[in-house]
Amino acid sequence: xxxxxxxxxxxxxxxxxxxxxxxxxxxxRLGVAGESxxxxxxxxxxxxxMLPEVAVVTGSVRFDGGExxxxxxxxxxxxxxxxxxxxxxxPLSALNPLRRVGELIAEPLxxxxxxxxxxxxxRACALLSEVGLPDxxxxxxxxxxxxxxxxxxxxxxxxxxxxxxxLLIADEPTTAxxxxxxxxxxxxxxxxxxxxxxxxxxxxxxLRAIAAVTDRLAVLYGGDIIEExxxxxxxxxxxxxxxxxxIAARPTLSARRDRNAPLPTxxxxxxxxxxxxxxxxxxxxxxxxxxxxxxxRPAGNPACHRGGP
Amino acid sequence: xxxxxxxxxxxxxxxxxxxxxxxxxxxxxQGLSLTVAQGxVLGIVGESxxxxxxxxxxVMGFERPDQxxxxxxxxxxxxxPAAARRQTQMVFQDPSDxxxxxxxxxxxxxxxxxxMGLRAAERHARAADxxxxxxxxxxxxxxxxxxxxxxxxxxxxxxxxISPDPALLVADEPVAALDVSVQxxxxxxxLELNLTLGLAMLFISHDLAVVASIADxxxxxxxxxxxxxxxxxxxxxxxxxPYTQALFAAA
Numbered sequence: 161x162x163x164x165x166x167x168x169x170x171x172x173x174x175x176x177x178x179x180x181x182x183x184x185x186x187x188x189r190l191g192v193a194g195e196s197x198x199x200x201x202x203x204x205x206x207x208x209x210m211l212p213e214v215a216v217v218t219g220s221v222r223f224d225g226g227e228x229x230x231x232x233x234x235x236x237x238x239x240x241x242x243x244x245x246x247x248x249x250x251p252l253s254a255l256n257p258l259r260r261v262g263e264l265i266a267e268p269l270x271x272x273x274x275x276x277x278x279x280x281x282x283r284a285c286a287l288l289s290e291v292g293l294p295d296x297x298x299x300x301x302x303x304x305x306x307x308x309x310x311x312x313x314x315x316x317x318x319x320x321x322x323x324x325x326x327l328l329i330a331d332e333p334t335t336a337x338x339x340x341x342x343x344x345x346x347x348x349x350x351x352x353x354x355x356x357x358x359x360x361x362x363x364x365x366x367l368r369a370i371a372a373v374t375d376r377l378a379v380l381y382g383g384d385i386i387e388e389x390x391x392x393x394x395x396x397x398x399x400x401x402x403x404x405x406x407i408a409a410r411p412t413l414s415a416r417r418d419r420n421a422p423l424p425t426x427x428x429x430x431x432x433x434x435x436x437x438x439x440x441x442x443x444x445x446x447x448x449x450x451x452x453x454x455x456x457r458p459a460g461n462p463a464c465h466r467g468g469p
Numbered sequence: 470x471x472x473x474x475x476x477x478x479x480x481x482x483x484x485x486x487x488x489x490x491x492x493x494x495x496x497x498x499q500g501l502s503l504t505v506a507q508g509x510v511l512g513i514v515g516e517s518x519x520x521x522x523x524x525x526x527x528v529m530g531f532e533r534p535d536q537x538x539x540x541x542x543x544x545x546x547x548x549x550p551a552a553a554r555r556q557t558q559m560v561f562q563d564p565s566d567x568x569x570x571x572x573x574x575x576x577x578x579x580x581x582x583x584x585m586g587l588r589a590a591e592r593h594a595r596a597a598d599x600x601x602x603x604x605x606x607x608x609x610x611x612x613x614x615x616x617x618x619x620x621x622x623x624x625x626x627x628x629x630x631i632s633p634d635p636a637l638l639v640a641d642e643p644v645a646a647l648d649v650s651v652q653x654x655x656x657x658x659x660l661e662l663n664l665t666l667g668l669a670m671l672f673i674s675h676d677l678a679v680v681a682s683i684a685d686x687x688x689x690x691x692x693x694x695x696x697x698x699x700x701x702x703x704x705x706x707x708x709x710x711p712y713t714q715a716l717f718a719a720a
Contacts, residue, residue: 340516423656426650429618430651
């Protein structure tokens with residue numbers, strides 16, 4: 161349904177995304193994992209045709225056969241909110257504080273679907289109940305500030321679902337939430353994707369969130385997709401040294417370690433856009449680096465000159 | 470005991486909702502007791518609104534308790550004289566907020582020493598020593614906060630916190646804003662400071678796995694109270710309270 165081919169996004173400082181190729185089928189749940197500066201947010205914005213105007217974009221993103229790169233704003237607007245919708249990290253900044261929740265959800269329905277006010281509010285009520293908010297009828301009259309963080313995120317999800325999108329992009333949807341609330345929201349996203357046969361792209365730095373929701377996983381580092389595969393396989397047997405390091409560096413509850421022994425780490429820090437190495441982006445931090453890694457971009461999956469274990 | 474918190478209550482008055490009604494009151498901490506021994510790392514786990522940060526503010530002496538006592542080496546935290554206040558230092562979630570963007574980091578990390586009357590040459594030597602201790606180069610002292618990454622800035626904030634040789638470090642979500650690959654580096658640094666300097670810590674986080682990786686003991690907070698406390702291994706392997714079990718199930 162969505163096919164990204166050789167997509168590069170460049171800024172004055174360097175490439176935020178380098179020749180990314182990725183696809184999502186109908187009803188499929190794809191996780192995009194990466195740290196800050198990995199290009200994961202740019203990847204999400206590209207799927208909406210919402211990349212910043214200063215970005216130099218090459219390659220292609222096709223949605224249901226239509227090209228998004230270079231498409232006219234008018235055509236993109238017809239897709240956004242209707243066929244492709246997005247949920248952001250901070251629900252409070254995604255909701256107009258001066259409008260009641262019911263009006264917020266009704267707005268796209270009246271605009272895109274031409275529903276009457278009463279019909280749109282009815283539909284909004286059904287959506288709020290679908291995302292698991294108790295007593296949806298009285299919620300319609302509340303303002304965003306009257307709700308908790310988890311409830312607000314449910315509202316933004318209801319808003320995103322209003323026009324029955326085929327693809328939902330969620331960019332760090334649970335980062336601002338408490339662990340238990342986060343677990344509920346993730347379960348909700350998964351259930352909605354299943355019941356509606358809606359494709360989902362979950363963008364997150366949190367591998368546990370991705371493991372809980374997605375079938376397939378793409379790992380981003382420094383603008384490159386460095387590894388891709390079924391989520392369970394990648395997490396159980398990562399093949400790229402970066403993915404391996406990332407999984408090892410994550411503190412776990414099960415293995416209580418010796419306090420005198422340090423936790424495993426990835427040395428160094430994610431380089432800034434302008435200082436990314438020209439070959440493999442992970443060169444300089446990689447424990448199994450070869451001379452060729454510095455100069456030549458590795459191809460394949462995993463994108464590693466060692467070709468994985 | 471280095472720190473002992475005894476039956477402390479602290480509540481806040483919210484903005485008035487109705488003109489002739491009393492403003493609502495939120496009880497952030499309700500009858501909380503805990504202790505931290507010399508060189509011990511006590512992990513505090515809880516969700517937002519559980520009173521974790523109020524606890525940190527009470528221990529730092531920024532707030533006085535409504536009831537109960539917060540004792541540092543037997544003295545009440547909010548009444549300590551300046552010299553004794555140095556015994557407790559704090560590290561925050563966002564290191565950018567704790568560093569002056571217009572001061573070199575060498576200046577920032579030795580600012581606490583100004584108050585102690587150290588001369589420029591002594592501060593210079595101490596800055597070099599502190600930077601080496603947190604894994605940065607002594608030459609970095611002439612650079613400015615924006616030249617560093619988030620993880621490096623947190624190292625700098627830690628260097629500043631340990632510069633007056635505190636006995637207790639209060640760390641409020643110190644790795645929550647960092648990338649996963651950098652979190653472990655900062656946790657290792659805190660562990661190393663604990664082992665080499667005998668620095669005791671009150672380590673506050675919403676993330677159980679992070680707390681379990683560093684704490685000797687864990688206390689679980691919920692609605693301003695500690696509902697369960699015990700050695701890390703016991704809490705992790707056999708949480709007793711239903712709320713702790715729910716937290717683990719979600720983690």
